[in-house]
Amino acid sequence: MDTQPAPDRRRLPPDERRRQIVEGAVAFFADVGLEGNTRDLAKRLGVTQSLLFNYFAAKSDLLEAVYEHVYLNRLSDDWPTLLTDRNRSIRDRVLHFYDDYSKLIFQYEWMRIFMFSGLAGAELNRRYLDHLGRVIFGPLLAEMQAAAPDPQSIEIEDLWNLHGGIVYIGIRQHIYQVPCPDDPTKAITRAVDRFLAAFDIT
Amino acid sequence: MDTQPAPDRRRLPPDERRRQIVEGAVAFFADVGLEGNTRDLAKRLGVTQSLLFNYFAAKSDLLEAVYEHVYLNRLSDDWPTLLTDRNRSIRDRVLHFYDDYSKLIFQYEWMRIFMFSGLAGAELNRRYLDHLGRVIFGPLLAEMQAAAPDPQSIEIEDLWNLHGGIVYIGIRQHIYQVPCPDDPTKAITRAVDRFLAAFDIT
DNA sequence: AACCTTATTGATCATACGATCATTAGTTGG
DNA sequence: CCAACTAATGATCGTATGATCAATAAGGTT
Numbered sequence: 001m002d003t004q005p006a007p008d009r010r011r012l013p014p015d016e017r018r019r020q021i022v023e024g025a026v027a028f029f030a031d032v033g034l035e036g037n038t039r040d041l042a043k044r045l046g047v048t049q050s051l052l053f054n055y056f057a058a059k060s061d062l063l064e065a066v067y068e069h070v071y072l073n074r075l076s077d078d079w080p081t082l083l084t085d086r087n088r089s090i091r092d093r094v095l096h097f098y099d100d101y102s103k104l105i106f107q108y109e110w111m112r113i114f115m116f117s118g119l120a121g122a123e124l125n126r127r128y129l130d131h132l133g134r135v136i137f138g139p140l141l142a143e144m145q146a147a148a149p150d151p152q153s154i155e156i157e158d159l160w161n162l163h164g165g166i167v168y169i170g171i172r173q174h175i176y177q178v179p180c181p182d183d184p185t186k187a188i189t190r191a192v193d194r195f196l197a198a199f200d201i202t
Numbered sequence: 203m204d205t206q207p208a209p210d211r212r213r214l215p216p217d218e219r220r221r222q223i224v225e226g227a228v229a230f231f232a233d234v235g236l237e238g239n240t241r242d243l244a245k246r247l248g249v250t251q252s253l254l255f256n257y258f259a260a261k262s263d264l265l266e267a268v269y270e271h272v273y274l275n276r277l278s279d280d281w282p283t284l285l286t287d288r289n290r291s292i293r294d295r296v297l298h299f300y301d302d303y304s305k306l307i308f309q310y311e312w313m314r315i316f317m318f319s320g321l322a323g324a325e326l327n328r329r330y331l332d333h334l335g336r337v338i339f340g341p342l343l344a345e346m347q348a349a350a351p352d353p354q355s356i357e358i359e360d361l362w363n364l365h366g367g368i369v370y371i372g373i374r375q376h377i378y379q380v381p382c383p384d385d386p387t388k389a390i391t392r393a394v395d396r397f398l399a400a401f402d403i404t
Numbered sequence: 405a406a407c408c409t410t411a412t413t414g415a416t417c418a419t420a421c422g423a424t425c426a427t428t429a430g431t432t433g434g
Numbered sequence: 435c436c437a438a439c440t441a442a443t444g445a446t447c448g449t450a451t452g453a454t455c456a457a458t459a460a461g462g463t464t
Contacts, residue, residue, distance in 0.1 A: 050423080164371065191360075219411080
């Protein structure tokens with residue numbers, strides 16, 4: 001047996017250390033919740049608890065950085081363009097969107113931190129869902145109505161239902177941690193196809 | 203202005219006090235999460251913090267009572283019977299079930315405590331979902347397969363998708379607290395009808 | 405009305421946690 | 435190789451929190 005390879009690599013460049021702390025904090029708070037304590041986090045990072053306060057004046061500031069790290073770039077700007085590209089079938093577009101989207105959100109850290117902050121009443125979640133409604137489901141509803149024989153039959157609430165059924169896979173996987181399909185693609189495809197068929201969208 | 207009407211109604215019968223504490227604790231922990239502290243709970247109840255420990259040896263015991271109060275009778279024994287009653291149409295049975303079920307679970311306290319305990323990794327949630335799968339979705343799948351022209355086309359995962367889309371209404375309402383339909387009946391009915399139509403179940 | 409039982413309280417303890425700061429030691433530039 | 439800068443540490447503070455227990459007083463019984 002040899003000596004421990006890196007007993008304590010102290011004195012990282014501040015940028016790097018900060019990044020390390022934030023990424024560790026994301027993983028940590030995703031596990032234990034936003035009320036996880038700074039001592040346990042420091043232990044997991046292999047640094048002292050006081051070091052955290054050299055980089056963040058208060059725990060709430062660290063949580064802000066965690067939010068920013070997790071929420072940033074979670075919604076691609078390309079999706080509205082993708083969803084309104086009438087050179088492709090609605091089915092193609094929706095499946096492509098949910099393929100991308102599920103890869104982004106069906107992740108342990110995102111799912112859990114989103115849920116933790118939602119339960120804490122964070123405004124961030126409402127803003128996110130509002131954004132999702134305006135930027136994704138608004139245009140998508142218009143596209144579907146344009147493609148459906150009876151446009152008035154589709155409502156925004158139907159889209160939320162489609163969405164909820166899909167998101168629920170991630171909730172089962174990462175929140176309740178019950179057995180569910182490793183690859184959600186099949187379930188998503190079937191749900192989308194049922195949805196489009198119901199409105200006679202081809 | 204008069205004196206306070208009931209400054210402190212002390213000395214309730216133990217059973218009644220215990221019930222009052224548990225019910226208050228359900229509401230309290232649903233609001234602030236399972237890590238809410240006993241002093242705030244006592245303040246909300248209008249009793250001293252130490253009184254709580256006369257009824258529960260530890261906070262964890264109080265939480266057990268909260269779980270029991272919230273989870274108990276959340277799954278009616280009648281539903282399996284209802285769902286397998288072939289004198290009624292599948293549509294009737296499913297709508298009836300989700301009418302009952304949504305009334306039971308689309309409640310602030312249930313939704314939030316279920317989510318809080320799920321995030322905390324509680325075995326209770328897995329047991330509940332497992333029970334749901336065996337007692338509700340198992341029989342329901344069999345009924346649908348018996349009623350569908352192509353029985354093999356329906357999978358249990360499709361039922362979870364239907365379920366998730368419906369449950370997501372409650373999640374939006376009570377977890378994220380975003381605008382959503384006051385009465386979910388319409389959205390549920392539409393989702394169920396789309397589902398049954400997709401499998402040609404009449 | 406006095407008494408007794410016990411539900412309830414108030415004071416208190418031990419620990420957990422966020423936050424602070426003087427001290428230590430890793431790294432870089434000359 | 436040394437000095438200066440500062441990243442990182444360790445000790446410590448104040449408060450919050452779960453839990454304990456002797457003292458108190460509400461409410462029924464006689």
